[in-house]
Amino acid sequence: MNTAVRTEAKPPLRVIVVGMGVRSMIYSRVALTNPELLEIVGVVDINERRREYAQLTFGLDPANCFATVEELVAVPKFADAVINGTMDKLHVRTSLPILRHGYDMLLEKPFAINEEEAAELLTCARETGRTVMVCHVLRYAPYYQRLKQVVESGEIGRIINIRLSAQVSYFHESVSFVRGKYASAELCGSGMLLTKCSHDLDLMAWIMGSNTPRRISSVGSMFQFVPENAPANAGTRCLTDCPAERDCPYSARRLYIESPQRWADNVWHDSNMRRPETDEEKEAFLSAPENPYGACAYRCKTDIVDHQSLLIEYQDGATGTFSMTGGSSFSERRIHVIGTKGEIYGTFETGRFTISTIVPEAPEGRLQHVVDVTEAQANCHHGGGDREVVLDFIAQMRGEPTSPGKTLLEDSVTGHRIVFLAEKSRLANGAMQDW
Numbered sequence: 001m002n003t004a005v006r007t008e009a010k011p012p013l014r015v016i017v018v019g020m021g022v023r024s025m026i027y028s029r030v031a032l033t034n035p036e037l038l039e040i041v042g043v044v045d046i047n048e049r050r051r052e053y054a055q056l057t058f059g060l061d062p063a064n065c066f067a068t069v070e071e072l073v074a075v076p077k078f079a080d081a082v083i084n085g086t087m088d089k090l091h092v093r094t095s096l097p098i099l100r101h102g103y104d105m106l107l108e109k110p111f112a113i114n115e116e117e118a119a120e121l122l123t124c125a126r127e128t129g130r131t132v133m134v135c136h137v138l139r140y141a142p143y144y145q146r147l148k149q150v151v152e153s154g155e156i157g158r159i160i161n162i163r164l165s166a167q168v169s170y171f172h173e174s175v176s177f178v179r180g181k182y183a184s185a186e187l188c189g190s191g192m193l194l195t196k197c198s199h200d201l202d203l204m205a206w207i208m209g210s211n212t213p214r215r216i217s218s219v220g221s222m223f224q225f226v227p228e229n230a231p232a233n234a235g236t237r238c239l240t241d242c243p244a245e246r247d248c249p250y251s252a253r254r255l256y257i258e259s260p261q262r263w264a265d266n267v268w269h270d271s272n273m274r275r276p277e278t279d280e281e282k283e284a285f286l287s288a289p290e291n292p293y294g295a296c297a298y299r300c301k302t303d304i305v306d307h308q309s310l311l312i313e314y315q316d317g318a319t320g321t322f323s324m325t326g327g328s329s330f331s332e333r334r335i336h337v338i339g340t341k342g343e344i345y346g347t348f349e350t351g352r353f354t355i356s357t358i359v360p361e362a363p364e365g366r367l368q369h370v371v372d373v374t375e376a377q378a379n380c381h382h383g384g385g386d387r388e389v390v391l392d393f394i395a396q397m398r399g400e401p402t403s404p405g406k407t408l409l410e411d412s413v414t415g416h417r418i419v420f421l422a423e424k425s426r427l428a429n430g431a432m433q434d435w
């Protein structure tokens, strides 16, 4: 973690937030908790309510609140940097003029939605000499930082095989990837592998270090959320015409009214709705015919996959696999790295991983010990990475020591490229793609 103590009396980093949504609100909190480090001085958002939120929360000068990036770059530069928290398909489109206008940037992942866009952004950053840091927040979680240290220490030897998996709970899957803003390429610009699991493939790329892939194949499909899987007597909308509603795990009433702790907040936020006060308000909202959150989860017009697996061969012959599954009973990320001298395995959410090394003289032929970072990650979303990435960006901008896991744009390329090639393979029936 980036725990460098910053005692020098430097002014806070002055930042403009572009896209004042869920993610930017999280990052901007650093300006409230640590005003000596970060000051939000402007906002760009097409949504008037989000601009108002920013103006009120950070006491912004109305002259520094813009509806579009075009308006922002029409005025002289007035801040040190930008936090870009727009949706996936807008990342490159919004970043190019901002970089050309002289702003450095903390940019949400995925930094681009295809290879062409990625190349365009890299070229622009290189030509303008601007810094772009990508929000691969998991690299900052103590769990993965410690795991990376163990790999680098040589304790498990050279990596033979690395396996990662990510499963997404049925309530997160349905609110985000079936009914919500990530449900189609049209809405979000990318599929579930890129938008959700670019984190996991970034971690794999980081752990494998300079050992880049040689070839990649991938298969996957939309398995569950198709009309054929709807209960026999299902209707089209949970609250209005569905006799199967009480027995369905995807009942909008059960998920968003009766169990609000299961990601229901996303419904109100992503619909730009003020959080409803009463059940009646929620019912009326979810019953509206055009509201995607009240629609039968099996009849949504998703065009993305809900499960996908990758097989990767590395330059030195090592292998890697990754499996993503949406719609599981709970969310979890697992990792298992097997080296020539031992292995590491664990589950991110537990905050613990085990190191098992080959020791012929030991009674079981091996020795094991557990690394426990539960305390360091307690009560932190993304293991604390959401805050740490902002602190690291500030450190980078101030020329102070940064995290060993920092994700400048060029550090993020391999993980993104794995996704792009995996998608190419999946669309070609799993055909191997050369790096």
Ligand SMILES: NC(=O)c1ccc[n+]([C@@H]2O[C@H](COP(=O)([O-])OP(=O)(O)OC[C@H]3O[C@@H](n4cnc5c(N)ncnc54)[C@H](O)[C@@H]3O)[C@@H](O)[C@H]2O)c1
Residues within 6 Å of the ligand: 018, 019, 020, 021, 022, 023, 024, 044, 045, 046, 047, 050, 067, 068, 069, 085, 086, 087, 088, 090, 094, 108, 109, 110, 135, 136, 137, 195, 382
């Ligand atoms: N790093 C992570 O762990 C992580 C987690 C979740 C999401 N994300 C990524 O964060 C990004 C934002 O997600 P979110 O949930 O905050 O989305 P959001 O919809 O809450 O926020 C996006 C904001 O952009 C604004 N916007 C739309 N068009 C705009 C434009 N042309 N110019 C300026 N603003 C515009 C919207 O009004 C909205 O306020 C996505 O790319 C998503 O994939 C990252």
